[in-house]
Amino acid sequence: MQKFLGALLICTAIIPLQAQQVLSPDKNISLTFAILENGVPSYKVSYKQKDVIKSSALGLETKDVPSFLVGFSVKDVKQSSVDNTWSPIYGEQKSIRNQYNELVVTLEQKALKGRFIKIHFRVFNDGVGFRYEFPKQDELKYFIIKEEKTEFNLAGDHKIFWIPGDYDTNEYAYTTSKISEIPSLMAQATIPVHAQSPIASPSVQTPSMMKSADGLYINIHEAALINYPAMALNVDAVNYKMSAHLCPDGVGNKGYMQTDAVTPWRTVIVSDKAADILTSKTILNLNEPTAYEDVSWIKPVKYVGVWWEYFVTGKSTWAYSNENNVRIGQDFSLLKPSGHHGATTENVKKYIDFASSNGFDAVLVEGWNVGWEDWFGNWKEEVFDFVTPYPDFDAKGLQQYAAAKGVKIIMHHETSGSATNYERRLDKAFQFMADHGYNAAKTGYVGKIIPRGEHHDSQWMVNHYIHVAKTAAAYKIMINSHEAVRPTGLCRTYPNWFAQESARGTEFEAMGGLAPEHTTILPFTRMMGGPMDYTPGIFQTDLSAYGRGDRVKTTLVKQLAYYVTMYSPLQMAADLPENYNRFPDAFQFIKDVAIDWDETYILEAEPGDYITTARKAKGKEAWFVGGVTDENSRTANINFSFLPATKKYVATVYADAKDASWNLKPQAYTVTKLIVTNKSILKQFVAPGGGVAISVKEATTDEIKKLKKL
Template identity: 25%
Template sequence: MNCKLVCLTLFLAYGLQAVAQKSYQLDSPDGKLKTVVNVDKIISFSVSHEETEVLAPSSISMSLEGDEILGLHAKVAKVTRSAVNKVIPSPFYKKAEVTDSYNGMSLNFKGNWSIEFRAYNDGLAYRFVTRKKGDIVVKSEEASYNFSKNYETFAPYVNSKAPTFEQQFFNSFEQPYVNEPITELNSGRLMILPFLVTLDNGKKLCITEADLEDFPGMFLNNSTEKPSLKAVHAPYPKTVEQGGHNRLQMLVKQREDFIAKTTGTRTFPWRAFIVSESDKQLTDNDMVFRLASPNRAGDVSWVKPGKVAWDWWNDWNIYGVDFKAGINNETYKYYIDFASAHGIDYVILDEGWSVNLKADLMQVIPEIDLKGLIEYGKSKNVDIILWAGYWAFHRDMEKVVKHYAEMGVKGFKVDFMDRDDQQMVNFLYEAARICAKYKMMVDFHGVFKPTGLNRTYPNVINYEGVNGLEQLKWSPESYDMVTYDVTIPFIRMIAGPMDYTQGAMRNAARGSYRPINSEPMSQGTRCRQLATYVIFESPFNMLCDNPSNYMREEECTEFIASVPTVWDQTMSLDGKVSEYVAIARRNGADWYVGALTNWDSRELELDLSFLGEGTFKAEIFKDGVNADRAGRDYKKEIITIPANKKLQIKMAPGGGFAARIFK
């Protein structure tokens, strides 16, 4: 073969390859973030931020029943691009408005489907879109998120050590983080979202999802020796059986060989990749809220965020009264009196008000007169929230919601879902819709992380899906809640609000914590508990301790009760994942500042230049000089903010700082 023929053959081969593989680039509005999508035998995408590789080429596809794989040998029919810059109103959020600014690209493929990409200054999101007739069955959605280096991660495993993924799909989505390289993560355990990766150049990548509707949630797993994370979804339940906690759960006994059966024309959940240049940026990220579907509940002026006096964590253990404390009218009137005296909006009746083991919310125990308590609360400007186990609520949902709405109850705390398969995701949407119909708020507990349902149905006022303070009722002395507290603002809180249920008045310095169910305590200092009301996003926020303890601590209680639960503005001040965090939030004319540290004592200089011109004073709560030995030691002061707007603070080990700043 002569040289000309060889060269021609090589040219044709290269040319055919070039034609077969097409690349499409999408940049963020500021040009720092770049995404390249390659369409060849498979579809892959990569992400970089300036000189930092965020994701190496990562393949994505979706397999439908009938052996159709969206993403295999795909043919691009049309490419559409867009640029969006708008403002989203967000009345029950950490800011009054959310800026939604991105460049979009939709790759439309032959076969009536597409993939949409959005490039924001702070990350990338993609989702599948189908335009099929009738219904479809989704066998799986495949994704391998690849990295060229074995980066460190902050990974939350499911809180189940069951040997199979099928068993691990049943979990409460509450778990501390392990800090391990990708290849050393346990291949036998599922990991929940959000998931954090430490990149080069001080940057971080947080992986999560948004607009999760009519589809199962995503887990991650690493099953290779390479630094790669694979998407895993719970298959659809085939048979379920009542059981679990007080027979309030539906346990999956058998699953189908597909993950979703759904309409053929729809958008699928967004897969979000949030990129930060500094850790503190993670504590004020709006990606999930931006990507969620807009409000479907209509007028939500009746939704009233606020504080809640909570009974369960403190085990109804009030004292200094002349009646037997417990789940009875006298005890709840005491809670209502306390809430009324401190401007607290709600009292919750947690588990125990309905007859046990019946899974029937229409059966109220004889010790409780619900109508009487509701009327008593109204006379004191305090409303009632009811706890409900999942199956008791689901089995006759509209009847239950209508009945208690007419009685004057303002919402439900629904608990023990403990799954995120398609069936359970659909329950959340249905519960939100029906509660909105009857002007009822809902706080989901025993639930997966938020994915933006609180934007779609703003009456969804809070979520658990967090390893909150309840763990300290039973966890061993070796348990480390303090480090967890300075980790979740950078990871879990990205997904949305979290009902961590803070406010303990028994505060244990390091080495002093013990699990006591009826008289539980927190780890760290008193000021730490106060600061969490500023740091943790929580529109519907519990006071976990009992009224008797709060009434002995009037200064702290007044501050807790006065901290707003929704905000006009949020500013990230400083922070490093698992070490410390400082955040400022504004409501009206007043700013609130909170800071937390891990078990290291810490001094910070907070830049308050956002206050602008003028003289400002601050009511501050700082760790006492002996807070390292007696966690309850604190000092309250009124100070003048320095003219240079630089505030020096000092925190004890496991400590915190809280302030209200006013002009």
């Protein structure tokens, strides 16, 4: 169970009902609630006297009952303060402070027989969260949401890092522009992605990251997305106003509600320092603690896998046969093998041996189960049964082989978008995993969703993902979901749902590549909601080595840095084992780097340009630093003040060579050992598309004598 420390401070105050103000504990953020003309509820937010969100309307439009938009008066107001500390099961720091001032406004629609709702506002030192509550009452039992009308009236034409609004995919490349430029760039930004459903009006997805002309960093997202569709943001590019746009279902409705009910929290994180955005824990704090009684089985995982070879080598495939019309239940041993199947017993053993000899926890195996011959693009309901291996995959034998070497196998459950089929087979699939010693599953939702007409981000699918996580917990199985709705901090409530993809990850490096700036944006956008299974660690970045024209647009050292800058309790060494064997000194960093942390320090950051992060390993006197840049070279300023005083440490610095770049000599790097203290400052060259990675441990007497001092 998560532990709660500290005191809960609650006070109730009766204050004037026309305009209510609540400040953050440090007094820097001010949120004001007011009733506008015609009884429209509104709010505004400022930071250090600067407008962040100007007066913006609140409310929901409904389909079957009178809407929650106008005719409101304030019935009651309560304020309270909370200050406690809790300990996550895994994460970027061992304890998280949950400190906020809260305003709860009860609003009455007197013309509708006194029907009422509540709006909760929580103001933290780094942002605000607010949500609607619909208490049980005689005048309100069931209702259908036509659209949420929450507005975010911005204070200017901010710089914004955005991807197009879409009901089915988050896998777009980021565009950087002014808000006013979004409509003219939308067609160019909406590149083809599988099963995409772009929103017709100009819209962007959350988390939406912005920077104002006067130096404010602003992030808009949501927290605790449960029993509700995901929110995109409509964009009024003339007035710099955004508004909620919920994902519809197959008949066009946005949500089905029964009181008591609450919406997700709408979040606005703000600071005049980019680093504060990355260290914010407001979204996690707005999620409920887990109700799981036993969490001892939930542990971070570092893994390798039968995966990257499918994308780059052309020598192996997910499918066992070249036939393309198969059914669940048929005898797959009668199919003619293609000779290119990757998930064979022999091949998986090689990965198990590699994992065991290099200290990895697990091996992901994709393509182990029958059905891959015609899984994609047919909108077929019963594609996989999740329990029948191909004839050349010995599930029991591999379990025994892996267990003898101290390695787990991560099961792959690709659903091809058929959530109905997966739900019918879920318990049987998880029991199969439990029987074979598999304690983690990678789920996938490539393709159009079944039930047909639903979307990846609709209310039904949001509930499906949570159902999978809760069912998996009953079998003590951890879930890494791909192509699912973007995360909203639910890894706190359902901690076995410990990683997601939900963005453009490494696989796209083999499908046209990712811009060098991509991973300087993701921590400010997608990763605000939770950990990402980005699958880093590609050493062979020039894919012409496999007869391909693609290139990974990073240096080798930048791939090392990702293990620190891209937080996840699930980290993959994604490249082929033979490529790691070619660079054993660089591979050492991947073997050494921690994946669970006591403390995190953002040393420097600017979205779209650079990030340098330092972290202390959980329960160890070991620290790791990672720095990444965009397409421009730079000098990273690494201040070691996070180290304890009085001691000396060895810093092993993995750096780009002076002539390295993402497109020229990406594998050129140096490894240097230096003696550092908490007063040391390292100014390190970072190549275009490059990075820096550093491991730090306490120095021995001999090391202090022999090594150069910084």
